[in-house]
Amino acid sequence: MSITLSHAASIAKAQYEDIRKSFNTEAVSFCAHYHERSGLPSEIPAHYHEYIELIYVIEGTFVATVSGRDFVLSGGDLLIVNANEPHSFYRKAESKFICLQFDPFLLFSSIRTSFEARFIMPFIISCSSPQRVVKKAELDTTSIPGLIQNVQNEYSQKDYGYELSVRSDICRIFLWFLRKWRAQGLEMEMKESVRNEDIERLEKVLEYIDQNYMNTVSADKMAKLCNMSYSYFSRFFKASVGRSFSEYLTYVRVTEAEKRLISTGKSISQIAYETGFTNASYFITQFKRYRNMTPKKFKQRLFNEDISLETPDDIEIVSTYASR
Known part of the structure; x- marks a missing residue:
């Protein structure tokens, strides 16, 4: 089943999701959801949206298909889905996970600059990430699991100033990705039409x-x-x-x-x-x-x-x- 489809073909088969409308969010450009064990397996059909999405599996097994490729995640693994990438999910009954979704422009400071754009645009115009899944063994020595958990807690509790806390943690998560990929000599794979x-x-x-x-x-x-x-x-x-x-x-x-x-x-x-x-x-x-x-x-x-x-x-x- 791990057949790589073209980005355009995958998009054509996926349903567009307007996250702002479907979640009716407040004046924020992100959302976080904690999914407990459901008792039954469940499937989310192919869809795409303008948000970047992170899936952090706490325990159990989670299967994702992103741009035509299959990925199996276990407890402690992290999946990244870029903006406008078609994806579908299948969660086993025993799985627990956190889903973070946010507007890529959240990564801009209050003053948008072309300097920042060099770091952010790859997540919008790329057709894949250098590393789609980060395994538990690598994440355990980092602050990433704690940052993800904190985003979830802040979003669910919505204490005064939670928006600032969430934005700060998300920026730290993506700074970690950018530095890691740069140190490994990895680059985002751009769409063929982008020069x-x-x-x-x-x-x-x-x-x-x-x-x-x-x-x-x-x-x-x-x-x-x-x-x-x-x-x-x-x-x-x-x-x-x-x-x-x-x-x-x-x-x-x-x-x-x-x-x-x-x-x-x-x-x-x-x-x-x-x-x-x-x-x-x-x-x-x-x-x-x-x-x-x-x-x-x-x-x-x-x-x-x-x-x-x-x-x-x-x-x-x-x-x-x-x-x-």
Whole structure:
């Protein structure tokens, strides 16, 4: 059964999973789940999503098929699945495991840079990892099992500031992977369509967006910056980043708006204008789409204010936009 399928063929047979929608997560870009013994074996059919996924087996046997290849994990083993890789799972009745799923862009600092992109993009645009499974014997001498357990505990308890703790632990986990692979002389296996010059072009685009998100930034202009046609650039960006150009631009603007909501007393309209949104109505709609709450509720939640009801202003602005 261990037949390697092409990435495209595997994707075609897999079901897309929108993790944000399926788990209805709060204003976070990760989730963690602890799976106890089920009493019966179970199977998760082939699917893929935009999140990186880690499976850490605590005990028992866990079988995974990733991009057409089969892997058998035992207690103490760790599996890594890159963003947009098709995968399916079969868990034995006695197995216990932790599943971590997170947006690759969680690895960016609050200020995204092309420097960071060199480390993060391989996990998004690669077709496989240098080492798919890390065995218990290797992990036992590291801090990785403890970090994974801590992510699970923080996510389940959701104490004040748990988001910072989870992000810190996930970054430490992936720093360990990057240093380990570099020391072993291993490299991520890129998709055949991705060339080094394409990665350099992509870094230029990410850097341009970070410096100009508050202005009008069009896909057509970015295509010219990369010396590509509009259609080729659109396909290339989506395949590389896992999001369309407009989705990524909106993501950057929303994260920049979050900073202003936290650190300033500016109005929603001011923040919308400063982060490149055409008006407050559209800003609120997009913010709610990405964070499952309005900007006002996000700020109230952060400072432990009463969030039982949406404010009339929020409802009126969103309703006005929706009725257009």
